[in-house]
Amino acid sequence: NFTGxxxxxxxxxxxxxxxxxxxxxxxxxxxxxPENVVVRRIDPKRGCLVGSGGVEEFFISGxxxxxxx
Numbered sequence: 001n002f003t004g005x006x007x008x009x010x011x012x013x014x015x016x017x018x019x020x021x022x023x024x025x026x027x028x029x030x031x032x033x034p035e036n037v038v039v040r041r042i043d044p045k046r047g048c049l050v051g052s053g054g055v056e057e058f059f060i061s062g063x064x065x066x067x068x069x
Contacts, residue, residue, distance in 0.1 A: 036061045043068055 019026055038061050041054040048068035059065075 033058075038064065040064050 037058050039056050040059055041050050041052070042048060042057050042065060043050050043054050046068055048065050050068055
């Protein structure tokens, strides 16, 4: 009965705190989006593509979900 918020989130937070303490240089700059990654809008409840609204998510090009019906 574990959830990501109760188990993995504290681990990820501790990791990021240690990165900020020991390697703050890694947190500077901007993420470089790989060429084969695309941003698409999806309906967060259904997981399908929408034309407007929804939320932006990253997908490997060619592996995006289908359009909502």
